[in-house]
Amino acid sequence: MVGRYSQLSPVAFGADAVDTTGEVAKELGLQKVLVVTDVNVEKMGHAKKVLDSLSAAAVDFVVFNECEMDAPDYIVQKGADLAKAQKVDGVIGIGGGSVLDSAKAISLLATNDVSVAELLDGARNMTPQANGPLKLIMIPTTSGTGSESTIIAVISDTVKHEKIGAMVPPSFAIVDPKLTLGMPKDITVYTGMDALSHACEALTSIQPNPHADLLAYDAIRRIFKWLPVAVSDPMDLEARENLALASNHAGIAFNDAMVHLGHAIAHSMGATFHVPHGIACALVIPVIIELVAPVYPDKVKEIGACMGLGVESDDPVKIGLVVANHLRAFQKELGVPTLEDLNISREGILGCTSYVANEGLRFLCPVEPTDQVITASLAKMYDGYQ
Numbered sequence: 312m313v314g315r316y317s318q319l320s321p322v323a324f325g326a327d328a329v330d331t332t333g334e335v336a337k338e339l340g341l342q343k344v345l346v347v348t349d350v351n352v353e354k355m356g357h358a359k360k361v362l363d364s365l366s367a368a369a370v371d372f373v374v375f376n377e378c379e380m381d382a383p384d385y386i387v388q389k390g391a392d393l394a395k396a397q398k399v400d401g402v403i404g405i406g407g408g409s410v411l412d413s414a415k416a417i418s419l420l421a422t423n424d425v426s427v428a429e430l431l432d433g434a435r436n437m438t439p440q441a442n443g444p445l446k447l448i449m450i451p452t453t454s455g456t457g458s459e460s461t462i463i464a465v466i467s468d469t470v471k472h473e474k475i476g477a478m479v480p481p482s483f484a485i486v487d488p489k490l491t492l493g494m495p496k497d498i499t500v501y502t503g504m505d506a507l508s509h510a511c512e513a514l515t516s517i518q519p520n521p522h523a524d525l526l527a528y529d530a531i532r533r534i535f536k537w538l539p540v541a542v543s544d545p546m547d548l549e550a551r552e553n554l555a556l557a558s559n560h561a562g563i564a565f566n567d568a569m570v571h572l573g574h575a576i577a578h579s580m581g582a583t584f585h586v587p588h589g590i591a592c593a594l595v596i597p598v599i600i601e602l603v604a605p606v607y608p609d610k611v612k613e614i615g616a617c618m619g620l621g622v623e624s625d626d627p628v629k630i631g632l633v634v635a636n637h638l639r640a641f642q643k644e645l646g647v648p649t650l651e652d653l654n655i656s657r658e659g660i661l662g663c664t665s666y667v668a669n670e671g672l673r674f675l676c677p678v679e680p681t682d683q684v685i686t687a688s689l690a691k692m693y694d695g696y697q
């Protein structure tokens with residue numbers, strides 16, 4: 312079997328890495344950049360660190376701070392119009408996943424004479440744009456999406472009510488765990504669960520590779536060891552470093568191996584019930600582990616080992632159940648809500664079947680995602696975690 316693994320872009324990792332942004336921009340030959348962010352990241356003082364570093368390196372900048380959750384298309388268009396009007400030669404995204412994805416799409420629109428709607432249509436048809444993106448520096452302020460090291464920018468098409476993945480490779484990632492210090496407990500847990508789902512799905516898609524496996528197992532080990540520490544002490548830098556690394560490693564892993572039915576279900580929950588992505592991922596991962604265990608019993612056993620669990624059985628179904636239940640117990644400890652807590656009924660979640668059945672990622676699942684499999688998975692999300 313021929314696998315493929317990528318080294319998309321360099322990563323500068325460590326406390327205070329954000330202070331090197333100006334030097335990195337200079338290394339990339341940038342003279343005037345668009346800094347894409349949102350008002351919360353500005354309020355926390357993170358964006359200022361970027362601006363100070365750019366000033367010190369004599370790199371000119373313009374700030375676009377209007378990013379919104381789920382990266383809506385009209386915001387991307389607004390940012391791209393500003394990039395074009397200001398004739399910037401690079402884009403820096405600093406923020407959570409939605410900010411980074413918006414910055415990616417802005418950098419691609421800025422070099423092409425198309426609207427955001429045309430860009431999303433191109434992404435749907437797998438038609439690349441004529442020109443590559445502007446140079447792009449990604450600085451995450453959460454430890455979840457791994458978007459700083461993936462080629463995918465997930466943008467919300469607010470006309471067709473769909474989430475579309477456009478391909479935009481970043482030029483450089485700056486991962487500074489200090490930017491995540493003090494993050495509230497719930498966001499720490501949900502972003503950590505997103506990273507965990509990237510790792511578990513990358514390991515069990517139909518196109519895994521040994522490089523992705525290595526990074527994904529490492530991400531699971533770090534999340535299990537350090538997420539509870541970060542939750543009990545939001546200022547623990549060692550915990551934040553490990554979670555930032557886990558998120559980055561899981562991102563690189565799924566950039567090649569991809570995610571599958573778990574994310575197809577999470578996207579449907581986001582679109583239908585506006586459940587934050589990380590919560591949806593948390594609720595679906597144990598179900599996916601049970602589903603794929605008969606296909607990948609050894610890998611699921613190893614996932615359990617990374618969670619600190621010794622699984623004695625060689626029965627694939629039992630392996631899946633034991634590892635999934637261990638994960639459910641971990642999530643309970645961390646306060647992950649049930650579907651009922653989110654006011655989603657059993658009938659309501661089963662109603663997502665048709666949406667999931669049209670989500671492209673389902674085809675990367677190693678178990679054929681028939682309507683029956685999808686419905687059973689949705690039912691297990693409700694029944695299996697109460």
Ligand SMILES: [Fe+2]
Nearest residue numbers: 456505588592
């Ligand atoms: Fe995700």
